[in-house]
Amino acid sequence: MKKLINGIDDVVREQLQGMAAAHPELSVHIDPHYIVRGDAPVAGKVAVISGGGSGHEPMHGGFVGVGMLDGACPGEVFTSPTPDQMYECGMAANSGAGVLFLVKNYTGDVMNFEMAAEMLAAEGVPVQSILIDDDVAVKDSLYTAGRRGVGTTVIIEKIVGAAAEAGYNLDQCADLARKVNSYGRSMGMALTSCIVPAAGKPTFDLGDDEIEIGIGIHGEPGQKRMPMTSADAITEMMALEIIEDDAYTRTVREWDTENGIWVELELTDEPLAAGDSVIAFVNSMGGTPVSELYAVYRKLAAVCEDKGITIARNLIGPYITSLEMQGFSITLVKVDDEILKFWDAPVNTPGLRWGA
Amino acid sequence: MLSVLTLSQNLMTVTKAEILKWITLSADVMQENKQYLTDLDSPIGDADHGINMARGFKKVLERLPTVQDKDIGNILKTTGMALISSVGGASGPLYGTFFMRAAAPVMSKEVLTDDDLVAMLDMGLEGVISRGRANLGDKTMVDGWTPALEALRTAFANGADTKTAMQACVAGAEQGMQDTIPMLAKKGRASYLGERSVGHQDPGATSTYFLLNALLEAIS
Ligand SMILES: Nc1ncnc2c1ncn2[C@@H]1O[C@H](COP(=O)(O)OP(=O)(O)O)[C@@H](O)[C@H]1O
Ligand SMILES: [Mg+2]
Numbered sequence: 322m323k324k325l326i327n328g329i330d331d332v333v334r335e336q337l338q339g340m341a342a343a344h345p346e347l348s349v350h351i352d353p354h355y356i357v358r359g360d361a362p363v364a365g366k367v368a369v370i371s372g373g374g375s376g377h378e379p380m381h382g383g384f385v386g387v388g389m390l391d392g393a394c395p396g397e398v399f400t401s402p403t404p405d406q407m408y409e410c411g412m413a414a415n416s417g418a419g420v421l422f423l424v425k426n427y428t429g430d431v432m433n434f435e436m437a438a439e440m441l442a443a444e445g446v447p448v449q450s451i452l453i454d455d456d457v458a459v460k461d462s463l464y465t466a467g468r469r470g471v472g473t474t475v476i477i478e479k480i481v482g483a484a485a486e487a488g489y490n491l492d493q494c495a496d497l498a499r500k501v502n503s504y505g506r507s508m509g510m511a512l513t514s515c516i517v518p519a520a521g522k523p524t525f526d527l528g529d530d531e532i533e534i535g536i537g538i539h540g541e542p543g544q545k546r547m548p549m550t551s552a553d554a555i556t557e558m559m560a561l562e563i564i565e566d567d568a569y570t571r572t573v574r575e576w577d578t579e580n581g582i583w584v585e586l587e588l589t590d591e592p593l594a595a596g597d598s599v600i601a602f603v604n605s606m607g608g609t610p611v612s613e614l615y616a617v618y619r620k621l622a623a624v625c626e627d628k629g630i631t632i633a634r635n636l637i638g639p640y641i642t643s644l645e646m647q648g649f650s651i652t653l654v655k656v657d658d659e660i661l662k663f664w665d666a667p668v669n670t671p672g673l674r675w676g677a
Numbered sequence: 678m679l680s681v682l683t684l685s686q687n688l689m690t691v692t693k694a695e696i697l698k699w700i701t702l703s704a705d706v707m708q709e710n711k712q713y714l715t716d717l718d719s720p721i722g723d724a725d726h727g728i729n730m731a732r733g734f735k736k737v738l739e740r741l742p743t744v745q746d747k748d749i750g751n752i753l754k755t756t757g758m759a760l761i762s763s764v765g766g767a768s769g770p771l772y773g774t775f776f777m778r779a780a781a782p783v784m785s786k787e788v789l790t791d792d793d794l795v796a797m798l799d800m801g802l803e804g805v806i807s808r809g810r811a812n813l814g815d816k817t818m819v820d821g822w823t824p825a826l827e828a829l830r831t832a833f834a835n836g837a838d839t840k841t842a843m844q845a846c847v848a849g850a851e852q853g854m855q856d857t858i859p860m861l862a863k864k865g866r867a868s869y870l871g872e873r874s875v876g877h878q879d880p881g882a883t884s885t886y887f888l889l890n891a892l893l894e895a896i897s
Contacts, residue, residue, distance in 0.1 A: 353762070374765075397732070399723050400765040428865045432770035432808055436761065458869075464861075465868035520715060520724045539723040541866055 355410035368414035379672025386670030389482035401429035407437030419447030419491035425470025426454035458535030462571035472652030473505030483666035509650035556620035595629030602652035607642035699895035704734035721867035733764035750784030778804030816860035821882030825850035
């Protein structure tokens with residue numbers, strides 16, 4: 322294993338210390354690890370907080386700043402952060418307008434955020450927690466832990482962050498997050514595996530002539546393995562999986578702020594249809610160069626046009642990565658006027674910046 | 678009078694020192710099997726279970742001296758809190774909740790009867806189930822805990838002494854762990870693999886077996 326690290330146990334802390342040095346506008350806390358805006362808590366504003374394992378940078382820490390996240394909780398590499406991090410982050414960012422957790426649907430993240438929400442609620446902090454589950458590679462929710470949270474996460478953090486900045490209250494932010502999630506669909510693939518520093522070897526073996534389709538973002542094996550083929554063939558296959566994906570129904574748990582209990586909701590995501598406008602997001606898993614992402618985007622644009630889908634905005638680059646893995650993901654998020662307005666709103670974070 | 682006294686003394690079976698030893702032995706076994714548990718988590722997970730458990734129990738060991746003089750309930754509660762704040766992943770809230778809930782029926786006790794032991798482990802498992810909502814057969818640690826605790830209860834019902842009952846419990850955990858191999862995962866990360874999860878032993882059920890085996894060693 323060749324990596325730019327000092328000690329295996331210091332990877333996450335040293336990364337945070339580097340972020341603190343590079344971004345004095347952020348407030349970076351060690352023990353427990355969390356990042357909040359330097360001006361947190363922002364009076365009257367809902368605190369939008371996310372978190373997850375490290376190794377996906379710039380997500381989430383790189384998205385803390387004006388117009389996006391108020392706080393982020395980085396776990397160990399590919400391991401969910403712990404409830405005390407989320408609790409401390411929530412307490413530091415809460416202005417009284419409440420805390421919205423944006424949680425990617427992985428069993429560990431879900432359970433740790435549930436405990437944190439319970440802890441914040443016990444302190445009288447208004448809290449809501451919205452699950453992000455957009456990975457179409459996971460077909461059913463009955464025999465699995467449900468669709469994973471992948472690319473749509475970046476889009477939701479941007480849009481809901483802008484809405485919170487514009488003065489949306491906690492319920493409005495939660496409703497918007499739920500809507501964008503229901504409009505978002507993603508799929509990823511890997512050309513290579515990746516090496517978790519503490520493990521020291523690739524998470525899975527992939528032959529030189531093989532690719533893994535339907536991966537998540539933790540170097541876990543995906544839906545299927547197939548022989549390597551062209552950028553066009555891979556892109557078309559993935560784009561069609563997203564565009565032709567059926568309605569998806571599952572039961573999620575959300576925190577009922579009024580009664581202080583978890584309630585189950587049945588949610589359905591309607592499929593994309595001809596005539597829809599979308600944000601098209603082509604993301605590198607870390608090791609794939611931007612040049613190849615444009616090759617993918619070229620084909621994606623053609624497939625969308627063919628299917629009557631208008632790309633209203635795009636985002637191309639490494640935003641939700643899996644360490645040094647080569648591969649990419651495609652995310653399509655249907656948009657309406659409300660979503661586009663907040664997508665275009667100014668954002669000023671280390672990882673995403675425009676209009677600011 | 679005398680016989681009642683002897684009887685109740687016989688029932689006082691697990692001491693605080695043994696509980697402390699259990700926690701220490703658990704930390705040792707997680708450290709020793711860090712690689713093994715991580716390897717089990719690599720074909721059907723994300724290759725971190727051993728790393729997570731070793732990190733968590735290292736934190737527990739650091740906190741243990743602060744509760745050395747406290748009762749068994751407080752020792753378990755502190756263990757749970759240390760795990761919750763240091764493990765992360767799925768196993769952090771699950772094992773953390775296990776110890777937090779296991780603490781409740783043994784609060785302020787310095788020594789446990791067989792009934793206390795059963796209540797402690799049963800409550801812990803209840804916590805795991807309420808947090809993770811896994812069913813039997815989903816290929817998770819619940820498939821390790823459930824047959825283990827059934828075997829423990831059955832052994833006590835048949836008049837076994839603590840050590841013999843714990844031996845049955847560990848055998849149950851081992852069987853449960855092996856029985857996860859042919860299962861199709863329906864919870865946790867492994868569930869995303871569908872059929873490809875078949876043929877692999879669940880890492881969480883394996884760490885559960887190690888934990889219960891450490892308890893057996895501690896009372897032997
Ligand atoms: N819902 C659940 N209920 C009970 N146990 C679970 C559940 N989900 C996962 N597990 C257990 O957690 C183990 C994985 O733990 P770990 O690798 O530490 O966390 P993660 O899956 O977040 O990487 C699995 O082997 C399984 O036994
Ligand atoms: Mg794991």
